[in-house]
Amino acid sequence: MHTPDTLGTLAIVLLAFFATGYLVLGGADIGTGMISPYLGRTDDERRLILASFAPFFLGNEVWLVATAGVLVGCFPDLEGELLTGQIAVFVPLLTGWVVRDAGLWSRGRGGGRVWRAVCDGAVVCGSWAVALSWGLLLAALLTGKPYEPAGGSVAVLIALAVAALFAAHGLGFATLRLTGRPYARARQLVGRTGPWQSFALTGVLLGALAPAAGAGLPLAARAADRATLSLLVPALLVITPLLVAAQVWTWRTFRHRVDRPSYL
Template identity: 70%
Template sequence: METLALVLLGFFAAGYFVLAGADIGTGMLAPHLGRDERERRLVIASFAPFFLGNEVWLIATAGLLVGCFPDLEGELLSGQAPVVVALLAGWITRDMGLWLRGRTGGRAWRAVCDGALVCGSWAIALAWGWLLAALFAGAPGAVATGPVAALTAAAVAALFAVHGLGFAAMRLTGAPYERARRLVGRTGPGKSFALTSVLMGGVPLFAGGGLEIGSYVADDATLGLLVPALLVITPLLVAVQAWTWHAFRHRVTRPSYL
């Protein structure tokens, strides 16, 4: 059961970084990709069908930590409190910008919401980099500091941005697509996204590999209850995610409701 719990934790964490990293990275680059109101709405439409489903993977990861690795979850929440607060603030800010930008017709309001989308996306990416810096150092109970932590946070944020760029180049049309394509270069959108997907999925796995996660595992009774339930739920989550990506596989040609 311990091995299955570890595999599920790595699966959900890697899945979140690959899937949610696409919409976070696209949001980080929204000012460059979309230069006017219609183009910005087109950029948002490229990831609008996915971002809520992608966030489910983070919720699943957090739930798995709480249930199967409670000591690690407690150490992370207490030791990484500033990072967690920054991550949640960025998450809330970004989602509020997405949900509220279409509530009124005012240009100033939409500009504020677009700013919330971009700033929130950058805050999420940098917060993940900050948290991963501590995990890379093998110290989940202490906030990472110093130039190495800053460089790690910047590198992870850059990876988010490049990952989102490949996704945007596969989804957009018109002028936003041309801007994304030029930044992707000769690699091509598909190859770029595939490469960054491997890197995005590998980052949390590499960070977790430096920890003695087995020492944080819950008792056998708890694992015996939770792991079988997760094994039933996981295929359903994967099926819904696959259906969503298949249903919205075509490039966007017009703005969405956001």
């Protein structure tokens, strides 16, 4: 078995770090979008819900871009095999991502009640598509079949469990950010568990999925050559603290609850 050197090990750690960051941070806005029909019953309430994660979702998606960048740059052969084998999962995942973001960006760009309802539907459907697609991809990785779409009852159960975890994570995020009736509805489902405790618990569970799924991949054996890693890994080590600092600034700046519809 090929033993990775320091650069290869750092590349694996960076890949796990970015993937974990995306699932924990991006999972919050995906999950909130999934349960928004329950939380928001009126147009103003739905705007309030979208406003709760609007300042975060672009920054959260940077973590996904960083994950893809590390995979492509540091593990190019493996990336090609995963993309080819899981194309049936990646297509709905990317489609859901585009549909959701289009709904978020387009909602406040004019149009009447019907237009806003269509955009709200795009956010909900896109969020569910993304969550279920991630569930299917993680099912394939967790069951040791990374080069083919997951199938069978076990894969379906894993995909549904992952989607439910996204929704629960979004629920915890909603209790941290919302006010009024949407907050009351979220708090009712969370129960006696404190908002931060609920969000932290689902965050830990989501975060554990990335290294668990990656453990079955031949990362050490499929890393790029040393010359490539010697260029990419130091650059990533410089960029990573900046990304973390930007994320901390965003969460600190928008740490207060949303009490009125805005942004979208």
